[in-house]
Amino acid sequence: MMRAATIIWALLAMIAGTGLFLLKYQVQAEERHLRDLRKDIAGTQQSIHVLKAEWSYLNDPSRLSEQALRHLDMRPMRVSQIVTLDSIPLRGEPAYLPPGLAAAAPSQQAKPTEHGGAVKKQSAARKSVAGRTVTAWHARPRRSQQVASSRVQP
Numbered sequence: 001m002m003r004a005a006t007i008i009w010a011l012l013a014m015i016a017g018t019g020l021f022l023l024k025y026q027v028q029a030e031e032r033h034l035r036d037l038r039k040d041i042a043g044t045q046q047s048i049h050v051l052k053a054e055w056s057y058l059n060d061p062s063r064l065s066e067q068a069l070r071h072l073d074m075r076p077m078r079v080s081q082i083v084t085l086d087s088i089p090l091r092g093e094p095a096y097l098p099p100g101l102a103a104a105a106p107s108q109q110a111k112p113t114e115h116g117g118a119v120k121k122q123s124a125a126r127k128s129v130a131g132r133t134v135t136a137w138h139a140r141p142r143r144s145q146q147v148a149s150s151r152v153q154p
Contacts, residue, residue: 057063069075
């Protein structure tokens, strides 16, 4: 009986040793993988830091205004450029209407116009904007079978 117990204990020791051996190598592989992940995270954080620095440089207001002046020919808005909607002449109204004169309502009939040989029909649409009646003319092109020429017509 003593020999059987000794053999069983020896087998259990070999199984435990082999299990510990395999577990050791598995833990080392996981540690290596974790070290690689930490290196990747550090590299990614460094890249993010560089990108944030570049983003803050590119979005610097003084740099953007200098670039806009150099490339876009943009200037700050003047106070005289700001107007109300009521001061903008709408289509079909005279360019300047002196105070005290009533605006004449344009006719609501469809007006055919000639443009480049093709006849277009226009329809009037009326709506009220800020207490004023606005007339907008919508042009509807007539379909034609002609091929457009490459010549530019005034």
